[in-house]
Amino acid sequence: MDMLNTDAAHYKQFLKHYIQSLDEQSLYGAEQISKTFIKNGIPPEEIVNLHNQALVELYPDIPEHIWHSMNFLLETMISYGLALQDYQALREQQLELKSEISVAAGMQDTLLATTTPTINNLDIGVISVPAHQMNGDYHHFVKGKDGSLGIALADVIGKGIPAALCMSMIKYSMDSFTEETMSPKSILKNLNRVVERNVDPSMFITMFYAQYLPAENKLRYSSAGHEPGFYYNAAHDTFEEIEAKGLVLGVSPDASYKQYECSIEKGDMVVLLTDGVTECRQGDRFIESEEILETIRYFSHLPAQEIVNGVYKYFERLQGFQLRDDFTLIILRQEV
């Protein structure tokens, strides 16, 4: 209350000075004092009240109808005061939420961390950029005892925090599978059951699972409704879409998945991506997959990691580029 008294005294002083001299200085004082009022949570009706008190001291003979009008103004201000309180409470809550989300995002990064492995004769490049604070794309590498490499790439639909939490479920289910069950089609079949039982009906996951077998120069893969990747044939210098059909995870409990196989020769590339890549927009225009492939070809003399970085930077630099969804691009290349 002391604070209010001091402010009240200042207010009266500035008001008096202003009415007598109409100078700028008092207006500046009023601006400063209103900031103090806001800082101390003084509601607007209280300010009108202060104004009334100051007036009555300065000009005791003010006509009756002016007083009535001031009281009317005071009543009118009460709802503003309540709205201001709400606003301040919301601001505090928002700050709390922001910090909680950034703690969660940090935790997710730790939980889902995967290191790009080193495999003889295989050059690997990965980039994953979230559109918002938390990433709904997930990729993971698993080295098998037989020297094979498992590559999982998933996209949770449903964005933001629920999607991110769902990722942890996927990761821990995969960790629990034994190596014998690690063929792409059985991984997807098992995950489908887990997801179907545990997620909200409007949420689903697309996933591409590939297994690279270095001894045979082969790639085995299955897809659960995932955006098709591309296979680059070095001998013919051509890209082909990797055809793999399968239902997204989490829709039907008894879905099963086809497994495909292709051989990877020296210089060949496998391009895996999420629909954040193909859903990029420049203004009103979609970026077509041909343009992505052309960009990959442009950077193809570089190591895989520099290719994926280069592709992302190229699209990021386009005027009016908009990242609508999380963006993940993986390139595997059989070294010459």
Add this chain to the structure above:
Amino acid sequence: MELTIDVVKQDMKSVIQLTGEIDAYTAPRLKSTILPLTEESGHTVEVDMEDVNYMDSTGLGVFISALKSTKETGSHLKLVNLQSRVSRLFKITGLDEIIDIDTAIRGGNE
């Protein structure tokens, strides 16, 4: 971007005419229109998507919930007149095999 949703409801069949884009911002409104209709046993919900020029994966989520709801209540969901870009999404995700989609596909903005 906007999505206009027009519903013509008859006894056994509702036709939902969509115009615009289905994305994270418009999908919740679409969901709250479709779901109650699929909760009527024996009802057919036909969604005309001729004027939908963009749909993202949130839109797929809406149709998946609707499909699950039809399975529970014994109603029917049918999608007609898909533009090629939208149709591609249903194909990639394998949903074209479990959702009744009219295969007469319009050119769209491919």
